[in-house]
Amino acid sequence: MYCEKCNRIIETDRCPFCKNSKVREPEAKDPCFLTEQPYLSSGILEDLLKQNNIPYLKKDVMGAGMAIRVGPMFEMSRFYVSYDQLGGAQEVIGNLFPPADETEKEEQ
Ligand SMILES: [Zn+2]
Incomplete structure (x- = not known):
């Protein structure tokens, strides 16, 4: 399922x-987090x-003013x-x- 508010794909009928x-139901062009x-x-x-030719949307979480500071x-x-x-x-x-948690090499 898809929550329009959060732009997230979710497993349940209620957005967690x-x-x-x-x-x-999500549609092909829905923006997903x-x-x-x-x-x-x-x-x-x-x-x-x-x-990889994947179009994306980038949103900065912090306001511009905060980033400057x-x-x-x-x-x-x-x-x-x-x-x-x-x-x-x-x-x-x-x-x-x-x-x-996927540690390939464990050296002692
Ligand atoms: Zn939501």
């Missing part, structure tokens, strides 16, 4: 983020999405992609940020 129960990244990794992610290093960016691109985009993220 905003408690909205007016959810519906992908991830939230700090300044540095959001630049890397942007490059990767471009390389604390510097861009602390800024967070939210990424949205259309529903039909979500699978591919999640793959890009999976390659970029492997799950933390």
